[in-house]
Amino acid sequence: MKIRAVLLLVLTALASCASRPPAPSQEIFDESDASTLLVVAKPTVFARERSDLAAHARDYATVVAVEIDISGDYSDYLMVYRWSTVDRRMLPPPDPAGGALRIVADGRVFDFKPVDKLPVNFAQRRELHMPKHDDVVPRGYKVNAETLHFIATSEALTLRMPQDPLDVPFTMFEDGRRALLEFLKPAFAQPANGTPPEPGAAPR
Numbered sequence: 001m002k003i004r005a006v007l008l009l010v011l012t013a014l015a016s017c018a019s020r021p022p023a024p025s026q027e028i029f030d031e032s033d034a035s036t037l038l039v040v041a042k043p044t045v046f047a048r049e050r051s052d053l054a055a056h057a058r059d060y061a062t063v064v065a066v067e068i069d070i071s072g073d074y075s076d077y078l079m080v081y082r083w084s085t086v087d088r089r090m091l092p093p094p095d096p097a098g099g100a101l102r103i104v105a106d107g108r109v110f111d112f113k114p115v116d117k118l119p120v121n122f123a124q125r126r127e128l129h130m131p132k133h134d135d136v137v138p139r140g141y142k143v144n145a146e147t148l149h150f151i152a153t154s155e156a157l158t159l160r161m162p163q164d165p166l167d168v169p170f171t172m173f174e175d176g177r178r179a180l181l182e183f184l185k186p187a188f189a190q191p192a193n194g195t196p197p198e199p200g201a202a203p204r
Helices: 002-019 145-152 177-184
Strands: 026-030 035-039 044-049 058-070 073-084 101-105 108-112 137-143 157-160 170-174
Touching: 044 157, 058 170, 058 177, 073 145, 101 145, 108 137, 108 145, 145 177
Parallel strands: none
Antiparallel strands: 026 035, 035 058, 044 058, 044 170, 058 073, 073 137, 101 108, 101 157, 157 170
16 A cells, blocks of 8 residues: 555656646846846756766756847847866867857757857856856857747757767757747747737747
């Protein structure tokens, strides 16, 4: 009887977690330029094993969707934080000219180039899910809502750094797709007049 009761409690807890809605995205108002940042509630984290260098070591890429609104002018970005549990002395220094990003979603390839200069609002902000690690390499990439939606609704996701000497993909380590869909709700919201957007129409 005790075992049955414990199993029932576990199943109930799992069902509750599965049905729980994702947390809302975070809004950050920046008084310096009257802009508003919308930040996904949970990042998607990719990882790859580095057992070639150390036991249980991994390289990570924390991917964060951010929207900046400056007086109604919206821009979407992917912030990607590269970091590793490998001893820094065993890794080559980051290439300043590198940073190309490739995300493969259900077989479809999306290539991104890093922006030359990120908005000042993005600098070293913990609210943007910057990992608490000493050797984080942040880069930003312009993206559109349609691409983010395709990524969020894809079953299979991998991430690559084409300019990285190690040609091994990152696979999903922490799933943030539900939070990404929640982040995209305002972009694909139905207009106030109740008329659904036309097929192929850009969000907002």
